[in-house]
Amino acid sequence: MPAPHPAESRSDAELIRANRGFYDSLWAGAKLIAPACFNTWPLLHELAAAAPRRLEVAPGLRPRLPLHGSCFVDLSHAALRCLQASGxxxxxxxxxxxxxxxxxxxxxxxxxxxxxVADDEGALAELARVAAPGAAVLLSVPLHPAAWTAFDDFVGHCRRYEPERIVALLARHGFSIERSAVYGMQPKSSRLLELGQWYLTHHRERAMWWYNRVLMPLGLRFQKPLRWRAGLGDTSGVDELLLRCCYRPVSAPSR
Known part of the structure; x- marks a missing residue:
């Protein structure tokens, strides 16, 4: 079989269908997890407390900003109902x-x-539009296209970023990286990944039950603490980064 590769040729409509297919099933059987349960909380709660106007985009049922006093935007109606029910x-x-x-x-x-998203330039332009000058902008991105797996395809990823590409992309829209933290979990076993994907494809309801009731609680229990480091830091062997950026308006970027 050919090696999996990034899918940047996928259209927005195709990506939306793939994302909805995966995340609507995920959120339909999931419970809302409070932001304080995540290893991002120690890095974000003081930042959030100092920001009177806060927005989190596409949190699903895993929001990282405080539920009260923040605005949330999501495509999933199942996630929205649960967020709204929690105030x-x-x-x-x-x-x-x-x-x-x-x-x-x-x-x-x-x-x-x-x-x-297919149009990451457009997404960043929109984040820049709603951000006030000097705003803190938190992003996470997967790194290294060579690390692409079939799971990236399955969950609706369009790309992974080379470190220099994400730095340049952010700079074009007025975002400078102030700090970063090694983030996310990369599967260690390709066989386990293949087994999980097979169950998600052929027994989705059961696979989602196991993920929401067993794997997610275990993942929360064994989360590793996150630590900020200056700038982008060393990205060798890093699967995903959490980025803390500062926004300063720039002239309209060339597209």
């Missing part, structure tokens, strides 16, 4: 067309998003 200000929308005015937020969070 969150959550509305339907996409990263490429956010339903907010210019310079509306002091803190913008978009984790695990850029790799899911």
């Amino acid at each position: 969150a200000d959550a509305v339907h929308g996409m990263i490429g067309a956010l339903p907010y005015g210019d310079a509306s937020f002091d803190l913008v969070c978009a984790l695990d998003i850029l790799e899911h």
